Amino acid sequence: MPGPLTLGEIASRLGGRVAGDARTLIRQVASLENAGAGEIAFLTSAKHKAKLAATQAAAVIVSAAAEKLTARPRIVCDDPYAYYARVSQIFNPRTLQEPGVHPSAVVAPGARLGARVSIGPGCVVGAGASIGDDSCLYPRVVVYPGCSIGARCILQAGAVIGSDGFGNARYEGRWIKIPQLGSVRIGDDVEIGANTTVDRGHLGDTVIEEGARLDNQIQVGHNTRIGAHTAIAGCVGIAGSADIGMRCTLGGAAMILGHLKIVDDVHVAAGTLISRSILKPGSYAGFFPFDDSKAWARNAVHLRHLDDLTDRIRTLEKPDHKKRPKSKRPKTKGGK
Numbered sequence: 097m098p099g100p101l102t103l104g105e106i107a108s109r110l111g112g113r114v115a116g117d118a119r120t121l122i123r124q125v126a127s128l129e130n131a132g133a134g135e136i137a138f139l140t141s142a143k144h145k146a147k148l149a150a151t152q153a154a155a156v157i158v159s160a161a162a163e164k165l166t167a168r169p170r171i172v173c174d175d176p177y178a179y180y181a182r183v184s185q186i187f188n189p190r191t192l193q194e195p196g197v198h199p200s201a202v203v204a205p206g207a208r209l210g211a212r213v214s215i216g217p218g219c220v221v222g223a224g225a226s227i228g229d230d231s232c233l234y235p236r237v238v239v240y241p242g243c244s245i246g247a248r249c250i251l252q253a254g255a256v257i258g259s260d261g262f263g264n265a266r267y268e269g270r271w272i273k274i275p276q277l278g279s280v281r282i283g284d285d286v287e288i289g290a291n292t293t294v295d296r297g298h299l300g301d302t303v304i305e306e307g308a309r310l311d312n313q314i315q316v317g318h319n320t321r322i323g324a325h326t327a328i329a330g331c332v333g334i335a336g337s338a339d340i341g342m343r344c345t346l347g348g349a350a351m352i353l354g355h356l357k358i359v360d361d362v363h364v365a366a367g368t369l370i371s372r373s374i375l376k377p378g379s380y381a382g383f384f385p386f387d388d389s390k391a392w393a394r395n396a397v398h399l400r401h402l403d404d405l406t407d408r409i410r411t412l413e414k415p416d417h418k419k420r421p422k423s424k425r426p427k428t429k430g431g432k
Contacts, residue, residue, distance in 0.1 A: 098186060098187055100121040101121070102121055103119070103136075106136075106171065106183060106186070109186070110182050112171045113171070113172045113173070114170075114172075115172055116155070118169075121134060121154070122187075123187070124136075124187050125138075125183055126153065129151070131151055132152050132154075133152070133154055134154055135154055136155045136156065136157060136171075136180075137153040138156060138158070138179070138180040139157070139176060140176050142161070148165055149166070154169065155170055155171065156170045157170065157171050157179050158170050158173075158176055159173065192232045193232060194214060195212045196215070197209075198216055198219070200217045201215045201219040202219070202220045202221070204223040204224075204225070204241070206223045207226070208225070208226040210226075210231065210247065212230050213228075213231050213233075214231075215233050216232075216237065216253075219233045219235065219236065219238070221239045222242070222243070223242075225241060225242060226245065227245045227249075228245060228246045228247030228284065229248070231247060232249070232250050232251070233255075234252050235254075237251045237256075237257070238255075238256045238259075239251075239257045241258070243282075244279070245257070245286075246286060247284045247285070248284055249282060249286045250288070251287075255289070255292050255294075256292075257280050257282070258280045258294065258295075259293055260295065261278075261295035261296060261297065261318025263275075263318065263336075274298065276295070276297065277298065278296050278298055278318070279296055280295075280297070280302045280303075281301050282294075282304045283306035284306045286304055286310075287310065288310045289310055289312035289313070289314065290313070292311070293315055294316040295315075295317055295318040298319055298336070301319070302316065302317075302320050302321075303321045304316075304322045305326075307324050307325040308322050308324065308325065308327070309326075310327075310328050312331075313331050314331065315332075315333045315334065318337070319337040320334050320338045320339075321338075321339045321340065322340050323360065324343070325343050326340060326342060326343060327346075328346040329346060329349075331348055332347075332349065332350050333350075334352045335352060335353050335354030337355045338352050338353070338354055341359045341361070344358060344363065345363045347368065349366055349367045350364045350365070350368045350369075352370045353371050353372075356371075357373040358370070359375055360377060363378070363380070364379075364380050365382075
């Protein structure tokens with residue numbers, strides 16, 4: 097573990113402004129609740145100011161708006177959580193496998209490995225595959241033939257890159273397999289979680305752009321594109337040919353149907369089914385009970401117009417729209 101650093105030394109590396117004793121020594125990061133001597137914590141919201149007041153941390157990372165909530169030595173910055181992540185990297189450098197190919201791994205002739213690549217126990221790298229500099233494949237990762245992985249990528253145990261996409265044609269009650277002729281192209285600085293599968297393309301390639309983060313047990317269908325710096329939580333399922341933009345976030349167990357487009361900067365809540373393209377940045381969520389297909393489709397249409405219907409009802413319930421009492425007209429001759 098790296099030796100202790102003063103607050104001043106941390107700020108000189110990462111920026112930010114030191115308030116209080118810049119000579120305060122920091123050895124590790126911790127939470128506000130558990131921090132002690134030699135540890136630095138962070139505050140992201142004023143609602144946690146009680147924890148800030150009670151903390152035993154040697155120093156804290158705060159925003160300018162929260163600077164006056166404590167007299168402890170502190171680093172003032174624009175984004176305390178991101179700053180904390182960078183401080184944590186200093187004191188907890190990423191532990192990689194030793195560079196090289198483990199004796200139990202299989203690397204096919206013609207596969208290209210960059211400098212300082214680490215191939216863990218039980219991995220398989222197919223013919224014509226390429227893996228960029230400083231990338232790490234943890235145990236039992238499989239990279240199918242012809243797939244490419246960029247530099248500084250991390251593939252956690254059991255990830256499968258380039259398995260066949262789900263391509264089948266129905267004929268006379270049986271399935272005819274459609275050969276998957278494309279590949280998978282993964283950019284630099286991508287992390288793929290344990291037991292996540294990324295299918296190769298049907299004709300074109302499946303593409304994951306630089307800086308993307310994929311959690312565990314995600315299914316990425318063939319010909320999908322995932323934009324740069326998009327983050328996807330565990331158990332998400334993405335059907336084939338989905339086009340997902342940059343800087344998006346997909347919550348756990350979200351489902352993305354195939355051939356849809358999701359623009360940049362879209363945030364999908366956990367468990368949400370995306371059944372049509374999203375062409376406007378923003379946050380999206382939706383939960384709906386299952387039903388038989390026709391009833392579900394009919395009710396879903398009604399649900400989409402529920403907000404408009406509510407506005408109409410409110411308008412009708414206003415006093416000037418209420419039903420006026422009938423006027424008493426004099427009866428005509430004959431009682432009519």
